[in-house]
Amino acid sequence: MSTALVTGASSGIGESFARELASLNTDLILVARSQDKLEQLAQELSSKYQVKTEVIVKDLTEPAAGQAIFDQVQAQGLTVDLLINNAGFGDYGTFCDRPLSKQLAMIQLNMTVLVELTGLFLPLMQQRGSGGIINISSIAGFQPLPYMSVYAATKAFVLNFSEALWAENKDTGVNILAVCPGPTESGFWQRADFPDNFPGTSSSIMSESETVVKEALKAMKKKESTIVTGGIANQLLVNVPRFVPRDFLVSAVEKQFKK
Structure with a gap:
């Protein structure tokens, strides 16, 4: 039986990955800050699908959080066959008007710990000649976004990091996939402080996180480098x-995202 490590597993896309993988008979290592939510999810999935579930409570915005997780996994003698770097958050508003501390925490979570965990687990996968890494990017990664810079x-x-690793690992037996969802039902919008009436937060245009996960796992089986979910x-x-000319594009996006 294979084992998947999922960061940001307590809600949203991370939780949906955990549920879907458990239904596919995959053991789980669930990582997030919310101990109560993680333990409740772990108990539910273990009982329902008879899979092994481990919980690691960790704030990934802390320095060296990835190393701490890796060390705990190694100490427990666990092998990670699939790493899902899902944890992340956004922030809405003019860069200079938003807390710099929040922007730096976002860089740590969205980028630094993702690279750290990849750098720690990928060599072990290469040694075994098998494994996979799914990194959650976004359609936002394809162009600059004023007010979400x-x-x-x-x-x-x-996106660029994952695609480069996909090419580097084509002959190693390890599959790397960048998943780029559009607007998805989750707690993302609230944490990013979007206005309630912002057009992009309408539930009518959002994908369900379960749909994003199913499309991602299907792309992983096909050994694709990137998937844009949502049709x-x-x-x-x-x-x-x-x-489209760059200046025109960014100016048009600025008008769309401005409050």
């Missing part, structure tokens, strides 16, 4: 900007 930049990093609308959003 740091978030979009972190997701562009995740034709999101495909247009990430591809049309390639043919």
Whole structure:
């Protein structure tokens, strides 16, 4: 039986990954800050699917959080066959008006700990000649987003980093996948402090996190480097900007995202 480590597993896409993988008979290592939510989810999935579930309570915005998780996994003698770097958050508003501490924490969570965990677990997968890493990027990673400048930049990093690793690992037996969802039902919008009436937060245009997960796992089986989930609308959003002058594109996006 294989084992998957999922960060940000207490809600949203991370929780949906945990549920879907448990239903596929995969043991789980669940990582997040919320101990109560993690333990409740772990007990539920263990009871329902008879899979082994381990809980690691950790704030991934802390320095060296990835090393601490790796050390705990190693101390327990666990092998991670699938690493899902899902934890992340965004922030809405003019860069200079938002707390710098929050922007730096976002960089730590969205980028630094993702690289750290990848750098720690990938060599072990290469040694075994098998394994997989799923990094959650976003359609925001395909273009700059005024009023979400740091978030979009972190997701562009995740996208480029993941695609490069996919190419490096094609012959190692390890699959790397960048998943780029569009608007998805989760707690993302509240944590990012979006206005309640912001057009992009309408539930009518959001994907369900379960759908994102199913599409991601299907792409992983096909050994694809990247998947943009959410149908034709999101495909247009990430591809049309390639043919638009940069100044025009960013100016148009600024008008769309401005309060």
